[in-house]
Amino acid sequence: MKLHIYDTLRREKVGFEPQNPERVTLYVCGPTVYSFAHIGNARPVVVFDVLFRLLRALYGEHHVIYARNITDVDDKINKAAFDQGVEIDVITNHFADIYNADMATLGALRPTLEPRVTHNIDAILAQIAAILANGHAYAEQGHVLFDVESFKAYGALSRRSLDDMIAGSRVEVAPYKRNPHDFVLWKPSKPGEPAWDSPWGPGRPGWHIECSAMIEANLGLPIDIHGGGHDLIFPHHENEIAQGLCAQHAHGQDSGYARYWMHNGFLTFEGDKMSKSLGNVKLVHDLIEQVPGEVIRAALLSAHYRGPLDWTGELIAQTQSRLDGMYGTLRKFAAVPGRDEAAAPAILEVLCDDLNTPRAFAELSALAKALETAADDEARIAAKSRLLAAGRVLGLLQGDPEAWFRGGVDEDLKAKIDALVAERVAARTAKNWPDADRIRKALDDLGVDVMDSATGATWKLKAAETEDRGLSHGL
RNA sequence: GGCCUGAUGGCGGAGCGGUUACGCACCGGAUUGCAAAUCCGUGAAGCCCGGUUCGACUCCGGGUCAGGCCUCCA
Numbered sequence: 173m174k175l176h177i178y179d180t181l182r183r184e185k186v187g188f189e190p191q192n193p194e195r196v197t198l199y200v201c202g203p204t205v206y207s208f209a210h211i212g213n214a215r216p217v218v219v220f221d222v223l224f225r226l227l228r229a230l231y232g233e234h235h236v237i238y239a240r241n242i243t244d245v246d247d248k249i250n251k252a253a254f255d256q257g258v259e260i261d262v263i264t265n266h267f268a269d270i271y272n273a274d275m276a277t278l279g280a281l282r283p284t285l286e287p288r289v290t291h292n293i294d295a296i297l298a299q300i301a302a303i304l305a306n307g308h309a310y311a312e313q314g315h316v317l318f319d320v321e322s323f324k325a326y327g328a329l330s331r332r333s334l335d336d337m338i339a340g341s342r343v344e345v346a347p348y349k350r351n352p353h354d355f356v357l358w359k360p361s362k363p364g365e366p367a368w369d370s371p372w373g374p375g376r377p378g379w380h381i382e383c384s385a386m387i388e389a390n391l392g393l394p395i396d397i398h399g400g401g402h403d404l405i406f407p408h409h410e411n412e413i414a415q416g417l418c419a420q421h422a423h424g425q426d427s428g429y430a431r432y433w434m435h436n437g438f439l440t441f442e443g444d445k446m447s448k449s450l451g452n453v454k455l456v457h458d459l460i461e462q463v464p465g466e467v468i469r470a471a472l473l474s475a476h477y478r479g480p481l482d483w484t485g486e487l488i489a490q491t492q493s494r495l496d497g498m499y500g501t502l503r504k505f506a507a508v509p510g511r512d513e514a515a516a517p518a519i520l521e522v523l524c525d526d527l528n529t530p531r532a533f534a535e536l537s538a539l540a541k542a543l544e545t546a547a548d549d550e551a552r553i554a555a556k557s558r559l560l561a562a563g564r565v566l567g568l569l570q571g572d573p574e575a576w577f578r579g580g581v582d583e584d585l586k587a588k589i590d591a592l593v594a595e596r597v598a599a600r601t602a603k604n605w606p607d608a609d610r611i612r613k614a615l616d617d618l619g620v621d622v623m624d625s626a627t628g629a630t631w632k633l634k635a636a637e638t639e640d641r642g643l644s645h646g647l
Numbered sequence: 648g649g650c651c652u653g654a655u656g657g658c659g660g661a662g663c664g665g666u667u668a669c670g671c672a673c674c675g676g677a678u679u680g681c682a683a684a685u686c687c688g689u690g691a692a693g694c695c696c697g698g699u700u701c702g703a704c705u706c707c708g709g710g711u712c713a714g715g716c717c718u719c720c721a
Contacts, residue, residue, distance in 0.1 A: 330716080400721065474670085504684075608681080
């Protein structure tokens with residue numbers, strides 16, 4: 173079984189060959205921690221979490237190194253810190269913690285490494301120095317700027333030439349730039365702004381240098397896969413390549429920067445781009461209060477990662493129903509023991525086809541049906557094990573099925589419901605249908621559905637309750 | 648202006664040059680004291696115009712529409 177991924181640089185689907193199968197490296201651009209992450213920020217997190225899980229299944233759990241940076245130096249952070257009268261690390265630690273907690277709610281594993289800019293200043297300074305030494309950058313008025321014209325391959329990833337860009341350029345040209353597209357590697361800090369000493373004066377890193385420097389320092393060049401949102405192709409990733417490669421030229425080496433590039437498509441909200449001016453920015457932190465994290469995760473995986481995804485109330489409702497169905501099956505067969513087993517080839521196969529998660533859902537459905545229709549216990553055990561193993565690769569279906577349907581019920585209500593259900597089971601055993609119906613009605617009033625079975629009864633919160641929690645109101 | 652995506656049934660969303668995606672919803676049947684769940688089954692598609700082909704949703708050309716990037720942005 174071989175992974176094939178669509179490589180942005182080559183613009184085609186290619187077979188994936190890691191440089192070293194015992195040390196597969198993946199880097200994804202992470203958050204700038206000055207505020208809450210919105211649902212669009214969560215898409216790459218979930219998508220590349222599936223890739224991380226898949227790579228681990230393919231190459232072994234300890235043979236994959238996944239790094240996702242935390243940008244904790246940035247003008248927006250400075251502004252937030254200034255506004256609140258605190259040091260920047262008060263802001264960055266706070267929001268990094270919230271970010272990690274929120275992403276965990278979406279079922280995302282912690283990356284192997286989470287390098288922070290403030291912990292990698294030395295690496296950044298070293299890379300800038302190397303780029304300078306190689307003649308690909310120049311220092312001017314406290315800034316160090318990358319000289320784009322010195323790097324012939326500039327524009328390869330985004331397929332644009334410097335000439336094209338200049339034609340339609342809206343870039344503001346700073347007086348110290350030789351070419352309008354030269355970008356900052358290091359910039360001076362004003363008094364009061366966070367600053368680190370450097371050969372070019374006290375300052376801080378530019379936006380793009382952190383990723384290439386942390387990749388070189390933490391993973392080593394080249395890395396196998398570099399991922400991120402589609403919008404990062406230019407200029408961010410283009411600039412990363414320029415920096416990473418030009419830093420190496422000192423030794424006459426050019427081992428490459430990233431061997432495969434993957435970019436996820438954009439998420440829209442009810443057909444519109446999410447933006448503050450439209451007031452439709454949905455924060456993950458708020459969403460998880462209203463919708464189970466697993467539903468959000470599944471919704472984000474419902475379309476292929478490269479395509480667009482429109483976030484709508486309908487999408488959430490449909491995703492909730494789909495998961496309800498599968499968890500319903502798992503609850504029905506809760507007594508069937510599950511075997512610990514590796515994910516079946518079928519599920520890995522579809523994911524190996526450039527992370528085809530829609531087909532993976534079809535596979536999940538097939539496995540659930542196999543469990544429902546299994547002829548005997550042995551078949552049920554096998555089917556359930558396969559379903560759970562397939563879910564594990566996707567980061568789905570690992571929760572307690574009973575809890576799935578009872579989320580948000582407090583202990584008092586739960587005790588009350590359990591008592592009523594027990595009472596009703598007794599009435600049914602006695603074939604006392606009027607009482608049984610009366611109790612069903614009482615439970616109905618509590619927003620509870622009772623499901624009878626040969627061995628007793630189970631219950632769940634009614635779907636209507638979920639609606640009331642806001643599912644149909646444009647989340 | 649330059650670069651780049653996408654357009655599939657009521658909705659979401661894949662694969663595929665000739666055969667069922669899958670899911671949600673709907674309908675019919677089985678089952679059920681009632682109900683739910685489940686199972687079986689039916690119906691439903693490929694933006695427009697050309698071209699290639701024995702045959703195109705699938706390939707090629709053109710068009711239309713929608714969206715993204717080129718400036719902080721997943």
